Amino acid sequence: MKPAMRRRGVAPAAMILAACGLAIGSAGAAPQAAPPAAAAQYYRADDFARVSKIDAHVHIHGRADQFMKQALADNFRIVEINVDYPDFPPLSQQQQDALSLKARYPGRVAWVGSFLVRGFQSPDWSAQAIRQIAQADAAGAVGIKVWKNIGMALRDAAGHYVMLDNPRLSPVMDYIAQHYLVLVAHQAEPLNCWLPMSRMTVRSDREYFSEHPQYYMYRHPQMPSHAAILAARDRVLAAHPDLRVDAVHLASLEWDVDRVAQFLERFPTARVDLAARLVHLEYQATRDRARVRRFLMRYRDRVLYGSDEAYGPQDDNPGAVADIHRHWVEDWRFLVTDDAMHSADFTGGFRGLRLPRDVVEQIYRRNAEALFGDGWH
Ligand SMILES: [Zn+2]
Numbered sequence: 001m002k003p004a005m006r007r008r009g010v011a012p013a014a015m016i017l018a019a020c021g022l023a024i025g026s027a028g029a030a031p032q033a034a035p036p037a038a039a040a041q042y043y044r045a046d047d048f049a050r051v052s053k054i055d056a057h058v059h060i061h062g063r064a065d066q067f068m069k070q071a072l073a074d075n076f077r078i079v080e081i082n083v084d085y086p087d088f089p090p091l092s093q094q095q096q097d098a099l100s101l102k103a104r105y106p107g108r109v110a111w112v113g114s115f116l117v118r119g120f121q122s123p124d125w126s127a128q129a130i131r132q133i134a135q136a137d138a139a140g141a142v143g144i145k146v147w148k149n150i151g152m153a154l155r156d157a158a159g160h161y162v163m164l165d166n167p168r169l170s171p172v173m174d175y176i177a178q179h180y181l182v183l184v185a186h187q188a189e190p191l192n193c194w195l196p197m198s199r200m201t202v203r204s205d206r207e208y209f210s211e212h213p214q215y216y217m218y219r220h221p222q223m224p225s226h227a228a229i230l231a232a233r234d235r236v237l238a239a240h241p242d243l244r245v246d247a248v249h250l251a252s253l254e255w256d257v258d259r260v261a262q263f264l265e266r267f268p269t270a271r272v273d274l275a276a277r278l279v280h281l282e283y284q285a286t287r288d289r290a291r292v293r294r295f296l297m298r299y300r301d302r303v304l305y306g307s308d309e310a311y312g313p314q315d316d317n318p319g320a321v322a323d324i325h326r327h328w329v330e331d332w333r334f335l336v337t338d339d340a341m342h343s344a345d346f347t348g349g350f351r352g353l354r355l356p357r358d359v360v361e362q363i364y365r366r367n368a369e370a371l372f373g374d375g376w377h
Contacts, residue, residue: 057306
């Protein structure tokens with residue numbers, strides 16, 4: 001979800017050089033027995049469509065046949081996430097779309113439901129929310145999304161911002177835990193949102209918050225701080241040690257892999273996804289690629305690939321489909337190859353992380369399968 005768009009390009013010259021380098025390397029070397037074992041441990045850029053993958057964080061509305069055609073061609077299954085977000089279709093429509101997509105593309109679509117915060121001030125709100133969650137559960141949802149409006153927009157009857165540990169949300173969290181649903185939690189925004197423009201790390205954040213000053217928290221010091229929002233989330237996780245949580249967007253700790261690592265150490269059942277935050281790993285890789293790589297190696301079983309692509313409800317947008325395909329390919333290149341790359345979001349080049357095959361398969365598929373079970377069936 002906005003505002004964390006990550007858009008980047010791969011330096012074409014570097015790609016060509018890297019490809020040539022491989023070819024020259026093999027031609028110039030002494031005859032060898034078969035491909036070297038080291039090469040077999042890594043995927044290459046052109047393995048992209050061959051490897052079975054899951055995008056664990058997309059928002060797909062309407063029929064989306066063009067989107068699904070591309071997802072199938074690129075060998076992706078998806079987790080479609082409903083959100084109580086005013087710019088998306090109504091929640092009931094989102095759920096209907098997800099069920100339709102799942103029925104039309106068997107084995108390819110899992111989905112996450114949500115509930116409305118509307119009417120939060122009314123005494124029976126918790127019961128209403130639980131009814132919506134129960135209904136999504138019965139319809140096959142693998143998880144329940146809580147969005148950043150909790151912590152940043154929703155207010156109680158006294159006008160205070162509602163945090164994730166609000167007592168009215170407590171029975172909702174209990175229900176999600178007891179029913180073994182995954183809490184898909186997006187709280188807060190990138191830290192950039194609370195920083196002056198001059199300290200923001202990525203251009204898309206600077207642009208977005210210039211254009212949307214109402215969402216730029218640095219300008220609204222009376223609003224809850226980044227730390228306060230995450231502290232409330234963390235209190236919920238601490239109070240529900242059995243709650244399975246997917247703390248999306250790198251748990252909103254995107255600016256420092258060490259902070260994400262601390263979060264994962266503190267909450268052993270938590271997972272994080274990379275959705276719309278891969279650019280922040282790329283930014284960190286401009287300075288210390290080894291540290292970023294070490295993080296993904298160490299937490300290889302805790303990190304899910306997700307893009308946060310949104311598509312629809314119009315399904316006649318070949319440009320949008322082409323963009324999504326391009327982003328998927330670029331993300332793959334960063335995680336899988338050691339190509340020299342650059343981003344449109346910041347100056348300074350970086351190299352791909354060249355994660356081993358096994359780790360690539362965990363991040364791109366197995367961790368999502370472990371978390372969401374048979375949600376695709
Ligand atoms: Zn999202």
